Amino acid sequence: VNAHPLDQLSVHEIRSAADACTAWAASNGVPSIRFNTVMLLEPAKKALLAFERGAGPRPDRVAECILIVPTAELAVEALVVLSECAPPAVTSWKNLDGVHPLTSPDDNTEAEAVVKACPRIAQLMAERYGITDIKNQLICDTWACHNAPEHLNHRRLMQGFLYLKLAGQSDNEYAHPIDMVPIVDLNLGKVLHIDMYDLPAPVPRGCINYHPSLVDPVAKPWRDDVKPLHVVQPEGPSFSLDGNELSWQRWRVRLGFNGREGLVLHNLTYLDGGRRRPVMHRASLVEMAVPYGDPNMPYVRKAAFDVGDYGFGLCANSLELGCDCLGHIQYMDAIVNNCKGEPVVIRKAICIHEEDAGILWKHWDCRTHHSEVRRSRRLVVSMVSTFMNYEYALYWSFYQDGTIHFELKLTGILSTSAAPAGETDPAFGVRVAPGVHATVHQHFFGMRLDPAIDDEAGGKDLIISEVEAVALPPGPANPYANGFRMQETELVSTSQAQRVHNFATARFWSIKNPFSINPVSGRPVSYRLMPAASPWMMAAPDSLVACRAVFATKQLWVTPHADDQRYPAGEHVVQSTRCMGLAEWTRKDTPLLGADPVIWYSFGVTHAPRVEDFPVMPVEVCGFSLKPDGFFAGNPAVDLPRTRDPASREDGGGCCGGGAAAPACLPKSKM
Secondary structure (H helix, E strand, O other), X not given: OOOOOOOOOOHHHHHHHHHHHHHHHHHOOOXXXXXXXXXXXXXXXXXXXXXXXXXXXXXXXXXXXXXXXXXXXXXXXXXXXXXXXXXXXXXXXXXXXXXXXXXXXXXXXXXXXXXXXXXXXXXXXXXXHXXXXXXXXXXXXXXXXXXXXXXXXXXXXXXXXXXXXXXOOOOOHHHOEOXXXXXXEOXXXXXXXXXXXXXXXXXXXXXXXXOHHHOOOOOOOOOOOOOOOOOOOOOOOOEEEEOOEEEEOOEEEEEEEEOOOEEEEEEEEEEEOOEEEEEEEXXXXXXXXXXXXXXXXXXXXXXXXXXXHOOOOOOEOOOOEOOOEOOOOEEEEEEEEOOOXXXXXXXXEEEEEEEEEEEEEEEEEOOOOXXXXXXXXXXXXXXXXXXXXXXXXXXXXXXXXXXXXXXEEEEXXXXXXXXXXXXXXXXXXXEEEOOEEEEOEEEEEEEEEEEOOOOOOOOOOOEEEEEEEEEOOOEOOEOOOOOEEEEEEEOOEOOOOOEOOOHXXXXXXXXXXXXXXXXXXXXXXXXXXXXXXXXXXXXXXXXXXXXXXHHHHXXXXXXXXXXXXXXXXXXXXXXXXXXXXXXXXXXXXXXXXXXXXXXXXXXXXXXXXXXXXXXXXXXXXXXXXXXXXXXXXXXXXXOOOOOOOOOOOOOOOOOOOOXXXXXXXXOHHHO
């Protein structure tokens, strides 16, 4: 095998694990099995750290296989040990009672086929809308079934939101929504239930498209004022990739990938004074929750937990040079599986490139008129996943001053609905085209951050604290009433560490190592978690979505590390009725000091759709940053050499061209 213990499973390993499961099932009388996910089961953290320090053996490569036995309506977790010296061996075969694993791309494809083949659907389409060409015109966006009818929730379900293509296969179906929502039993391959308006909504017929072949160049001519902008690196990029270990200037990080989380960062370090200083043991996006705000049938079941429902990695795009990524690019393929257990290679799923990021630091000395400026460069590691109508573009950016930034760009197409007869101004959204409504909704993202700030032992002794500005009361210690300071509160238990942001006090959270002291400040080295603006969940606290997405009800949670605590809403969230993750792990108030803390950070956006979001949506951007705070003895980017881009040129004189006078030095009273 010769793979690093954290490398994603190879084509050969996936095929070997699937063959082992198939053989085990056949020899033990298990009916035909269907593969949900075949992913690397990462080694226990303790064993991994021992191996990396040379103090322990290389951990086994283990495939975690989630299987469906359709005829028995059963889910199974099988573990397969993959060895260089022996055939793959199934070491565990465990039935998963009362849960439904994620719905794979094959599940989604087959659910749409079930809907289109259903005689009742064909009858209703003809009677209600006059549509008879089901094969060519009907489109079914399949979603996991949130808030399923109680009598059906024990079954493995998907719901479908229906649309029409009226102008060929490139037509934008979201301009033609249908007010019917069928529910499919995946194991039976049947439509079991259909929600719809009592009176059929008129089918919107206007063709509103973004595909170049259907955009009218007369009504909306292509722009002719966009000149080329090229990213040129004549000496090549500053990064290198050795297997899956990425090196860029002072940064080192190992890249992982799996079908559930997609891109995973491992062993993130910063090279400082010849020493690789740990920053993060592991980091990834581990869950999402997307609740919609329409309380009326047939849309009350509209909510998605995209990571747990479908898999961020399973839905990854193959990226295109010059479009998704600019400059000197290096790609990595992702390897997932289909329902037969066959490996599926997603070419160019991960993009690695550098970007100019504006000024990093600058000072102009007003006395000597000497200016020093350094431009910032960042390394960006990215991927994009598509969930039916929506795209989520994920970016990890690393900066020369030690900052890490995580960003999500939301784009794609609004999940639209048909306007009830006579309704022109929807109460729970906006009309984006005649007869087409877009509902208000929210996007919440859950991160799992396993920090290791300057700690070779993986972060065992780290302390998480809350820091915010506090005004001093007027008095003898504050005679001019201008005093304020930063107040730090250590979060020493899981209940105390359930926190929300407060931008009025500039609140942030500090991840500090009390056993590594900054030589200048005398304080523990640390990184700051700088929170993003994030809304409250609008669904009521006792709503089903709030009960399932407990992680999204606060911005910060901290728990002691446990290898089996991976996903904040639970291992298997499809059709769940409660949170089987953070709510369970924090039910008992547990001490955090010396407990190897793991941070669960949540942020999001409330999307009140605009007419300008249709027919395809300009990106909405959200994210957060991790910034060094006393990690270095000064600005780590002071050593950047002076550079001047020879390709830059001044174009035209302009009102300020031709030797404008240097600004005068400020009077001392204003400095």
